[in-house]
Amino acid sequence: MKLFLVACVLALAGAAFAARVPRYTEIYDTIDVPQILSNRRLLVPYVLCVLDEGKCTPPGRELKSHIKEALETECAKCSPAQVKGTRLVIGHLINHEPDFWNKLVNKYDPNHQYTKKYEQELRKV
Template sequence: MKGIVCVCLFAMAAAALARPDGDHYTDKYDNINVDEILENSRLRDPYLSCVLDVGKCAPEAKELKSHIKEALETHCLKCTDIQKKQTKKVIKYLINNREEDWKKLCDKYDPDRKYSKKYEDELKTVKA
């Protein structure tokens, strides 16, 4: 559940605010240290709670949440290059380390698995 916030944070950092021109999400949060958030449950959990509608939302998490579905459906079409890189990092982390959180996120934002399957196929690592 906490990892989903990370995914969201990633898609989150990538999908925060829409630019006035509508072509991209704002780059306001591009400098977020995604690795630090993924590794620290105290930082990760609030994002997850927000994205899953089970907790309060900080302004940046609320903005992220408002773009998650679109970013997932379009494979991050409106994301900056940094946001795309961060999003892949978060999703890869969730798929490979926080499977239950990834499932909850998919259940909420992609229940038919139309879009999340692409990420799973691309980012799942072989575990020995």
């Protein structure tokens, strides 16, 4: 019984701590990422935005403001939808848009310290 009580207290303490971790805004979590990835007319402006080579929409500005930190922390402040979307985008860029992927890596992770993991994990064989 004591062990159960201790486990409950630790679980509650962990939940309270997790609730304090600041998160990125979830306002854009409902964006249809697969639709953007399947349409270059939609995808290219986002990529150019985060490369500082084009205009940014509000979601693009939000994305750009967190890319470096999200890479460095393995998306610690991301919502589940953001983690899923990030993996979709990275996988798509690695496998279908290598030129864009390489430009993004050169800009945000020139030493390949963080992106190497994603490349190994998400590259289609």
